[in-house]
Structure formats: structure tokens, C-alpha cells
Amino acid sequence: GAGVSQSPSNKVTEKGKDVELRCDPISGHTALYWYRQSLGQGLEFLIYFQGNSAPDKSGLPSDRFSAERTGGSVSTLTIQRTQQEDSAVYLCASSPLEASERVQETQYFGPGTRLLVL
């Protein structure tokens, strides 16, 4: 079956340009997460969506970062005025978790977008 997909798989951009990263979660998954992973590091939480709303934006590193999700499905992460320190792998994950459920479900990760800011 189809898993989480992300596009582009690789993105090279110049410092100061805006970039938009896309995530297509597994169909029917209500929860969607964005993470950032720098080389050799763990996962840094960025933002979490439940449906179209984002109850937790606490991980966004600055106001240059924003994300939205439409139709409870596709999500885009936008980085404005990119900086070299934004270079990382951006991972998206989805989960079938419903807000009312108490049983924890795992996340299913996409392949990531490798962003390089020159």
C-alpha cells in the first residue's frame, strides 16, 4: 500500500530564497508531524497537525518557518529567507491516531526532503 510520500526528495537553494516542502500522508491518517534531522543528529520536532489544525507549533525554530495542512491530508512546510543552518533532512510522519483515542499509535515516516542551503 502507499506510504507517506514527500517532495521534493532533494532541494538545493540559495541563501535568502523561500522553499516549500510537501508531505502526502497515508490516506486516512489524521495526525501529521514534521521533524528536522541534521547530519548525525536525532529528530527535532517542528510541528504537529490533528486534522487541519496545529495544536502544537512549539518546535518551529523561528517565524521564517510555517506549515499548513488542507483537507486533512496534504501538508506543506514553508521556510522563508532560508539560511545555511536550515540545511537538514525534513521528515514527515503520519499516524492514524484520533484525538479521542488513548491508545498510542506509531508514526509512519516518509523518505524525507534533503535541503541544502548554499
Added chain:
Amino acid sequence: GQNIDQPTEMTATEGAIVQINCTYQTSGFNGLFWYQQHAGEAPTFLSYNVLDGLEEKGRFSSFLSRSKGYSYLLLKELQMKDSASYLCAVTLYNFNKFYFGSGTKLNVKP
């Protein structure tokens, strides 16, 4: 804040057993996950513990002690393909957010 600690790197021999530890200090706890991540790839789910004790799944087992804030991942009969990073992640009572450790890079040698 939340604190998840894992060793940075470990080395083991093919065919041996290795234990990767994870300690956590969090405000509230709702479960602990282990993920495997090969270089250049996305993490994949290995195990989930919410109650104390050992969960066995083939060559991999995961243990949890909630009172000690401690978990370990046990890999038996190591194979070369087990060379990867192993990520520990904790979820809290709001259970919609995952806190990841920095990962343990496991090198399996012949």
C-alpha cells in the same frame, strides 16, 4: 523540558547480543517507542512499550521500567544489516507529541 538520553555510538560483533539503553525524564509518560534508521533512510518502527516488562519480537526485544525511567533495546544474533541508528522516543499524556533521543549508532563488525 523533556530529556531523553542514549549512548552516541556502540560497536558489536556479528552473531553477538547488544543492549542499547535509553533513559528519560519527562513530565508525564504514555509510552516509549524504538525506531531503526539506516543511513540516508527514514526511521522505521521496531517496538512500543507502555507497561513495565519485556516485549519480544523475533531477534529484537524491548524492556521498560517506568519507575526508573529506563528502557533498553536488545538485539540478538546480530547481523551486518543491523548496522544502523536506533532512536528512542517517548510520548506524554497529551500523547500526540513524540520526544526523540539523539539516537545510538550501532556498528556491527564481522
